[in-house]
Amino acid sequence: MRLLSVLLVASSLILVACGGGSSTPTPTPAPAADAPSAQEVIAATLDVAMHDIYFGDKNDNIANPPVWTVTARSEVTLNLDNLGGLEHSWVVVKEDAELPMPFLAEDHKDLVLWSSTNVQAGQKSTETFTAPEAGKYQVICTIAGHYPVMQGTLVVQ
Ligand SMILES: [Cu+2]
Structure with missing residues (x-):
């Protein structure tokens, strides 16, 4: 008998909840005029020190x-x-x-x-590129003989 009354209370609560939900439909918010576009890109900056040879x-x-x-x-x-x-x-x-080893820039394009461009000794260069799809990419210096001792990893999330 006690179980039955608990069930009755529970089902009436469900009815109330459902009734309330159907009588007040959720309003659809109007899109904001300044909503960011789906094409928006996130900018990132990488600072890379280059040494001889790493x-x-x-x-x-x-x-x-x-x-x-990135x-x-x-x-x-x-x-x-x-x-x-x-x-x-x-x-x-x-x-x-x-x-391959050795890696030759002309042969393995x-x-x-x-x-990047080749950065001369003692120089700086600021360049931009669009990050690829998510994954793990090897980064190397393509000056002859610098790979494999000069390399890193680009993680794209
Ligand atoms: Cu190098």
Whole structure:
């Protein structure tokens, strides 16, 4: 008997809830005039130090490649700072590419997704590119002999 009354109370509550919901339909909010477009891109800035011959702070790019993280399809501003005495580049390799050794820039253009200019010794270069789809991409310096000791990872989220 007690169970029945609990059920009756519960079902009447459900009825009230349903009745209230159907009599007051949820209003559809009008779209705001300044709503961001679906095409809006997120800007990101990567600061990359180049040395002879490694990226970042330590000459251990093979064991411990520096990781740069950006958002998929965002506009990336890349600030390259060549602190070395040789020229260097920052080149994103296609996701599924297997890199040959030695890597020769002229012979292996088909493996490249995006390439910076070659930054001369002691120079800086600011460049922009659109981040690819989400994934993990190898980044290498394509100056002859610099890969594999000069490399990093671009993580796109
Ligand atoms: Cu290099």
